[in-house]
Amino acid sequence: MIADYAEIFRHRGGSYHRAMLTVPHARMREFQRAVEPLAADLAANPMLRVADVPAGGEYLQYFLPNSIIYQGFDPSSGFNSDLYESCGLADLPFADQSIDALVSLAGLHHCSDKRPFLNASHRALVPRGMLSILDVRAGSSEAQFLDEFVGEYNGMGHEGDYLGPEFVLQCDTQHWEILSAGMVDCHWQFVSKTELCDFCRGLFRLQRVSNTMILDAVARYLNFRASTDSHETVLMPWRLYRVVARKRFPSQREH
Template structure:
């Protein structure tokens, strides 16, 4: 049974947030990959309105130009960043036609039926507004790492509904123009293997897991190569499935 996003991060959000603040450089490439499809739009329209859902601790904000109007929404109260709005990922608090671009990073795999979220994004985006979704790919090493290793040691289990071609099919052609879909490299960066282990324990709220067990899992599932020096910088392979789509302009003949 897929657990509810808000409930999961009511328990795990504080630990997740602390890890993100302690090692802010770990997932920089993920946020850059999420914003890549928006580069041309941002250059053409500096006063852009961007929605970040789920926003967690609003980590995306620091990667945006100062001219951007940022709107974060997260239904969970667990990130210690203020009161949650309540509801689920589809209960967006934004008015119709009020957002130029949506970013959704690493949260939708906690949502079994993603169509309400897509419909909510469509409602709030302006015509030709952009949606950039990144999450773990179905059948990927990252999916196995989360469901098998993280699920075994986080005290809550882990069962994700991951992204793939089936997710792309949920974009109705009359509403969306899918521009691209596929895996992108989002490798995590650490100053040392010790830092990698501490970050993973915090981000996933792993309990009773030693450095050696964490490194063995990362090597086994994701392919990190061993190094002689435990304080040598290390890259943790991490790939996500990215879907980029634009909201279609309404056809006047349909009204």
């Protein structure tokens, strides 16, 4: 049974948010990868209306131009932000056809049935609006790291429903045009191994784990090999599955 996103981050959101604020550069590549597909649309319309779901602490907006109209939503009160509303990922608080692009980064694996989210996204997007989803891939080393190591030490367990080709099949081709689906590199970056450990401990709310335990797990699951040069940036291997789609016009059909 996958725990509810809102409930998970009611407990973990504060620790997660502090980690993101303390080391804002750690997941920079993830956010860049999430907004990459929007480049052409942003060039054509600098005032693009972009929704960020789930938004956590609104981290995504710092990787978007200042000209865009940002609309973040998170179904959990744990981040102590004003983005929280009493609805879930299946009932997004956006008006019909009010969003030009919707980005979802690293949250959908906490949702076992993603079709209601897809339906809500389709309703909120304008025709030809873009959906960019980035999350852990089913069966990947990242999934094992989260479900096994993080799940053992975060006090709540971790059982994700991760993305893969079966998720793409849930995107009804009468409603969505799939532009791309595949793995992308999103390596986390740190100034030291100590910073890596502190960040992981906070982001995942790990309890009773030493730096050695974290580094051993990262090496075992993610094939992490840190340089001996103390002045070299530490990269933690991290790859995610990205699905990019456009909402079809009502009259469009797959040929």
